[in-house]
Amino acid sequence: MLNARIKLRHLTAFLEVAKRRSFARAAEALSISQPGISKAIRELEEILETPLFERGPQGVSLSQAGLTLLRHAGPALRALDEGVGAIGDGHRGTRWLRVGALSTVESRLLPLAIQHFHAAPPLGIGEVCVSVVTGASAYLLSRLRLGELDMVVGRMTEAREIGDLYFEHLYYEPLVIVARRAHPLARVAPVAADQLVDYPWVLPPPQTTLRQQVDSFCVRHAITLPPLLLETLSLPVSHRYTLESDALWIAPREAVIGELDKGELVEVALPFEAHGGSVGVCTNASMKASMSRDAFCETLRQVAAQRIRPRS
Structure with a gap:
């Protein structure tokens, strides 16, 4: 059972600081004062009896305890937000798949996969709208960990932010x-x-x-x-x-x-990489299972195997 002393404001403040790596930017995003967000984090750390962030000259980073909380709190609050939204949503039949895209897949893999996914909707799922968010790997993977994205697609095997997320290789791209x-x-x-x-x-x-x-x-x-x-x-x-x-x-x-x-x-006649990097799809295993997510991952596999042909 959730500790009764932990309030929604504590978790909201925690997730915003974790996403933005800054108390000041998190306070601005939530339209509250910086002392207010600092107080909320301090109260949460006192309740849990452990520090959640490590302060440094480059901002704040999650402690090991913070990473553990993030892995569970992000998807949980996201599910709560979706549930509340669904009650007041006049378009109840609309389903959305939220995809983070790195520049490595914006031109071919992802557009082709979405085209195939919409042209032949998987049986039992129906029509699914796709929302694509672009950006750097650190930003997209943090949103995936928070439960704000269903997957991130691109070249990211070197990304330190993958951590406890699951990465599936699709192909190599130089x-x-x-x-x-x-x-x-x-x-x-x-x-x-x-x-x-x-x-x-x-x-x-x-x-x-x-x-x-x-x-x-x-x-x-x-x-x-x-x-x-x-x-x-x-x-x-x-x-x-x-x-x-x-x-x-x-x-x-x-x-x-x-x-x-x-x-x-x-x-230009100078090879940049001998082998290339691994392009794939990253998912958050702690998030609730989704038939549409699994179906789109399968579409990505098929398109990567049939349509992506790196030059020799």
Whole structure:
């Protein structure tokens, strides 16, 4: 039985701080004062007789006890919220699947999977609407852990935030360096690593799984990042900037395969990765079983096996 001293405000404050890694940002999101949210967390820690957060110069992080509470409190409050919402929802028949998408799957895998899922709804489930949220792996995985997403799809095996979540591998996808067709390096083969730093780079932001691979590439080739950088996870921004400048875009091959096939972009003759990273689907085993989630995971497996054909 839930401790009677634990109130909904305690758990709401805890989940918001866990998601935003900041007391100030959590207070702003909940429209309460920072002392108010600090008091709620302090009361919850006193009730549970254990610290839930570790304070540091970069903000706050969950303690082991905090991770344990998050694994259960997030899905529980999410289920309560859905139950209350369902009572007042005039569209009671509508079902939603909440999918977190990394840039590695935005262009091909996920759109194809949703198309197949809607074209042939699984028997016994009926029509299911899909809500897609994009962002960095740390943000999406934190929302999955909170129960705010049903799954996260993309390349994330290097993500430290996976923790106790379940990751299922679908296929390998390498990062590539691409440029506009008339780029000075487009006809150079092979390209030396030190030639790359003469041009602006388009690359993932810090603290992302893909950026870790960029940093490793620089270390392997004894180069530093160029002075001009565009850091973004936006595919349209990256695409347009690369087409209209001498920038080099470091991207998952799946994200640029269409532009490569059309000849708008070309791959620079310097392999970025020998093998590639594991693209897959991450789920939260502590969440209530869902037929629509399981059916969509199966659709992802089928599309990955039949439609995704990485170039050799």
